[in-house]
Amino acid sequence: MRLPASQVAVIEAASAEEAQTIDQLASATGEKPETVTGAAFDLEADGLVSIEEAAEESVELTDEGQEYLDDGLPEVRLYESALELGADDEPVSMGQVIGASGLDGAAVDIALSNYARKGYGVIESGEITADPDADPAADAEAAALAAVEAGDAASVDDDTLDQLDHRGLVDRSERTVRSVQLTDDGVTALMEGVEAAETVDRLTPELLTSGEWESVEFTEYNVEADAPEYGGGKEHILRQTANRVKDVLVGMGFQEMEGPHVDADFWINDCLFMPQDHPARTHWDRFAMDEPREIDELPPDLVERVERAHREGVGEHGDGYHSPWDEDFARALALRGHTTSLSTRYLSGEQVGELEPPQRYFSVEKVYRNDTLDPTHLLEFFQIEGWVMAEDLSVRDLMGTFEEFYAQFGITDIEFKPHYNPYTEPSFELFGTHPETGELIEIGNSGIFREEMLEPLGVECDVMAWGLALERLLMLIYGFEDIRDVHGTLCDLELLRETEVMY
Numbered sequence: 001m002r003l004p005a006s007q008v009a010v011i012e013a014a015s016a017e018e019a020q021t022i023d024q025l026a027s028a029t030g031e032k033p034e035t036v037t038g039a040a041f042d043l044e045a046d047g048l049v050s051i052e053e054a055a056e057e058s059v060e061l062t063d064e065g066q067e068y069l070d071d072g073l074p075e076v077r078l079y080e081s082a083l084e085l086g087a088d089d090e091p092v093s094m095g096q097v098i099g100a101s102g103l104d105g106a107a108v109d110i111a112l113s114n115y116a117r118k119g120y121g122v123i124e125s126g127e128i129t130a131d132p133d134a135d136p137a138a139d140a141e142a143a144a145l146a147a148v149e150a151g152d153a154a155s156v157d158d159d160t161l162d163q164l165d166h167r168g169l170v171d172r173s174e175r176t177v178r179s180v181q182l183t184d185d186g187v188t189a190l191m192e193g194v195e196a197a198e199t200v201d202r203l204t205p206e207l208l209t210s211g212e213w214e215s216v217e218f219t220e221y222n223v224e225a226d227a228p229e230y231g232g233g234k235e236h237i238l239r240q241t242a243n244r245v246k247d248v249l250v251g252m253g254f255q256e257m258e259g260p261h262v263d264a265d266f267w268i269n270d271c272l273f274m275p276q277d278h279p280a281r282t283h284w285d286r287f288a289m290d291e292p293r294e295i296d297e298l299p300p301d302l303v304e305r306v307e308r309a310h311r312e313g314v315g316e317h318g319d320g321y322h323s324p325w326d327e328d329f330a331r332a333l334a335l336r337g338h339t340t341s342l343s344t345r346y347l348s349g350e351q352v353g354e355l356e357p358p359q360r361y362f363s364v365e366k367v368y369r370n371d372t373l374d375p376t377h378l379l380e381f382f383q384i385e386g387w388v389m390a391e392d393l394s395v396r397d398l399m400g401t402f403e404e405f406y407a408q409f410g411i412t413d414i415e416f417k418p419h420y421n422p423y424t425e426p427s428f429e430l431f432g433t434h435p436e437t438g439e440l441i442e443i444g445n446s447g448i449f450r451e452e453m454l455e456p457l458g459v460e461c462d463v464m465a466w467g468l469a470l471e472r473l474l475m476l477i478y479g480f481e482d483i484r485d486v487h488g489t490l491c492d493l494e495l496l497r498e499t500e501v502m503y
């Protein structure tokens with residue numbers, strides 16, 4: 001049997017009695033591990049060897065871990081100096097012990113915080129005592145550092161290893177270890193004799209000019225072989241998902257809205273029939289602008305109609321809020337707390353002129369809320385805003401639209417809960433099931449715009465609308481639990497690097 005040279009080397013080095021790892025085969029054959037892996041996969045495809053995979057944890061010292069292995073753990077150095085200064089007899093001032101230990105910078109804090117934890121003594125009121133019975137030679141963490149250095153991390157108990165990991169003294173990573181063993185067919189092939197066929201793994205100018213390329217045998221591509229990882233830049237999964245949402249909505253016939261992040265309260269609230277004394281408007285959850293404080297101009301006719309709706313209501317039986325309505329109040333600028341401000345701008349004709357039904361519009365844009373930070377709330381997030389303007393819309397249209405939208409992301413178990421918004425009737429909150437925790441999480445808010453909102457804007461047919469949280473959609477797709485994993489300084493780089501695009 002003729003095989004490429006690397007496969008011949010591997011099959012000859014492999015044994016039928018015991019499995020050998022890729023590393024063992026690499027040193028036996030003198031080939032690179034990547035080459036051995038590739039050859040082994042090819043041999044496996046031909047049924048000549050079998051490959052087993054196992055996950056193996058590898059543990060290595062970090063630079064800091066290496067330093068402590070060489071110079072001693074900071075807490076041990078502190079203890080030794082404390083002993084020298086007689087702190088086993090009576091307390092010695094902290095400054096003196098630290099000075100004698102030669103520790104400085106961050107190592108001082110590290111020494112102090114581990115000293116008591118590990119029973120080397122007590123630190124109190126600026127003084128250190130040393131426990132005469134403590135034994136640095138028996139320090140489990142120091143011994144573990146040495147074991148890791150010697151490649152014997154397996155002998156270290158889990159708690160100690162966790163502790164070293166927690167202190168940043170070791171790096172742990174998982175890798176796949178493959179072991180190769182000859183199959184019966186492999187043994188037969190070997191007995192019948194294998195010889196190396198010349199194969200070429202890349203096309204060179206020489207092969208081309210000499211014409212040799214026509215007769216050589218090319219190595220096959222193996223897309224499963226281990227390859228070095230490159231941590232290059234890539235698009236953030238939030239941006240990827242935002243773009244996907246845009247594609248999906250455009251595919252559903254929607255056009256994109258745009259508009260200011262800082263806007264007049266008029267567009268953010270008044271046009272939505274939100275009374276000016278509504279708690280959300282005077283309260284903490286709004287980011288007001290200092291400079292400029294107010295918008296220059298509002299469309300006077302619209303202002304008049306909106307004011308009338310607020311004061312008197314709309315229609316024959318309209319009642320209105322009877323609460324004060326002040327144009328100056330409506331002019332105040334704030335960071336938008338929802339992108340429904342874009343919807344009011346578009347629906348009123350302010351942004352792109354009068355719109356004739358049917359119309360569908362959306363935006364995927366940032367909104368700002370002065371919330372308390374927690375795993376599901378940030379001061380800013382992305383809202384997927386949208387609305388459909390048409391004759392005779394019903395709740396079924398609204399639900400059907402969401403089902404169609406979320407199904408594009410593989411989410412088919414959306415639940416609806418009746419809700420209240422000053423500007424929609426009926427209103428619904430949307431919930432989805434978190435794939436990891438199984439909990440229902442709120443993913444959006446929606447409804448059919450009220451007459452009191454639409455009439456002043458000059459809209460005569462039905463409009464159904466929503467604001468969905470992009471980050472919550474991301475949680476349902478990717479299963480992370482804390483919004484801070486994808487936003488801000490605490491974000492989980494590993495998650496961002498390794499999350500695969502899902503389509």
Ligand code: PHE
Nearest residue numbers: 338340445446447465466467
């Ligand atoms: N503005 C609402 C929010 O931010 C979302 C919404 C938009 C609800 C349109 C109904 C209609 O929660």
